[in-house]
Amino acid sequence: MYPLTLTKDGERVEVQSLNCQHDDVYRLNEMGCVQGAKGTIISNQDNVILQVGETRLAIAGNLAKSIFVTSLN
């Protein structure tokens, strides 16, 4: 399990835990980034673009640090 900031472009990941503030957890949740969701890293260059389902989420680096995932590759 490692933070979203350490993923590689194109990597398939599963979201394991969201260790950020409640408000941000909820914002991520309602956009589909929820514990157990599977997604693809579109790009990771300081900020991360994560695709979950058909939603493409741009996430600031400081928030991405607190999102932990496991690799599905």
Place this chain on the structure above:
Amino acid sequence: MKTPLTIALVGNPNTGKSTIFNALTGLRQKIANYPGITVERKVGTAIINGVLHKVVDLPGAYSLNYKKLDERIAYEALIGSYEHEESPDLVLVVADATNLDRNLFLVTQIIDLNLPMVLVLNMMDEAEGKGISIDEKALEQNLGIPVVAISAKQKESIEQLKHVIGSITPGRSTPLKWLTDSNLKKASELVISEWIEPYTDIPERARTIEALRLISEGEFIGAFYTFAEVEKGKKVIAKARAIIEQNGGNPLATEVIQRYDFIGETTLDAAVQNSENKKTLTDRIDAFVTHKVFGPLIFTFVLLVMFQSIFSWSAPFMDFIDLVFVGAASWVANALPPGMLNDLLVEGVIAGLGGVIIFLPQIIFLFLFIYVLEGTGYMARAAFVMDGFMTKVGLHGRSVVPLMSGFACAIPGIMAARSIENWRDRIITIMVLPFMACSARLPVYALLIAAFVPSTTVLGIFTLQGVTFFGLYIFGIVMAVLAAAVMKRIFPTGKQTPFIMELPSYKMPKWSVVVQNTLDRGRVFVVEAGKVIVAISIILWFLASFPEVGSEEYETNALPTESIESYELRHSFAGRFGQIIEPAIEPLGFDWKIRIGLLTSFAAREVMVGTLSTIYSIEDDGEDISTLKEKLINDINPETGQPVFSLATALSLMVFFALAMQCMSTIAIVRRETNSWKWPVAMFTYMTVLAYLCSLITYQVVRVL
């Protein structure tokens, strides 16, 4: 349905909600603000089977757990507790068919409200293109609500939707189908029976939603309600959370996970995704547009093209508007007998209105660009690409576009700052935005640079004049960044909102929406800013025109070379005020003529040139700047025998113009956007004080050099 209904449209952002609203209501719509706040309220009427229904387009929301003011309005309007919105008879929940799971999150929450509702699956054509097929009947069965699948861009789709609205008998949905976890159920029932029901006035249909919210949040943060027995409530909530925790659950996440589990089961047999992991066009474009290096470059290029176009496209329209107002002024001047009313209309009202309307073309073109960029999906990328830099200087990724708009005109920029969700980020953006060198400063810069900065060549290809010009722009940007950094420290920090944004797929903008939104912005500008400007223009006109001077007085008292206009101005209230503030302004190097120019230019910066022209008694035929320029160069102070303008004076004056808040349209729009006089007053004060200090330093330093 034969009875008139109040129909509410809700849905996530980017689901085509506005397109459906426009298609249903056509031109029968009204846009206003909710009382006391700047969230827009869109209401219209739709005639279906001869019955007139009222349609309300509620603000976009990802869920009912509101974090933002506009989401709160959507929520409270739905549960019928928002006093400025009647509760709906029918809710149309618009969902993006290409992104069904995510959109169904909001749908499950609305189902829980036990309201008559229809799920409108929009963008079916795009879903098909992506290989997604959706079984509406299965979805209807699983969710327990009627489902209509449409593509809002197609006419037949809207007819189909109207048919559904016209023919259904609104029944009730079955709430809480997703809630299978007995612990969460127990916990929420506990909160309702031991606290919400006895101690709050939360409407019955919203009780479960509120209970679940409280269990997840664990306390009352962010709740807009104020309750009496908060301590009691906290105990009950802690008890409820304990029920979940004892059984190994996480109170924060249990609700969300269960909703998504339910959604997963719902769409399992109802929605099939055929193609997977194919590189889409969006992927290919994003590889460049969001790239660490190319991204900012592309963004800069887009901005350059945008501003160049705004400048060159608006020019003919602005000339035309100028011509119309000059024509109107001379027509009125001739049609009415000379006298006070004539002067007031010509010099006060028409001149003031003209000064506003002249910016309309720039505003229209700017917003046209902004809405096109937004419609294609690029805007989210621009904010994303610039977020790192903007955060460092105390702003937010979303501040980029408003700030850049400020180069054309602060007014559309301030209006565009609405897209910034965090109030503090938005206020800081608005407060520093007028430092961006807007087009109204151009005439003043051009006049003074041409007259007082030598056109020496520097570095081979540039002239000192060009460098000064560029330097003034950079100066504005630097001051904006510094001011933002300072304000970041001053303002109560609250919570940082880390950048999370949905990047929608690229698509062609919907032109009717683009045009309609752009025209709305233009209308808002003319009506709202216009009201204030006309009032202030009249006051300024009065101050500059009274007390009146008889021709006898002029002949006996005027200086030998002075025209009657010049004499009148010097003895008007404005002129006298200019003399009163002389001790304060003199250290900046400005004489009484510049002082009057400064006073009048507090209405609008470009007025300075006109005022100086009047004072220097030039026949102002077609803004003949070169003659004014020579007058400025040759003007000698009768007392000292020195030229009135030196390089130090000119630089000091330009610094003043770069920093001072001399634009009543901006004041008016800040008042409107922040809904308080506090911010415009603060803005005016700090910018003017800053301008004074910097101008003072500039004059005193350059004079000594």
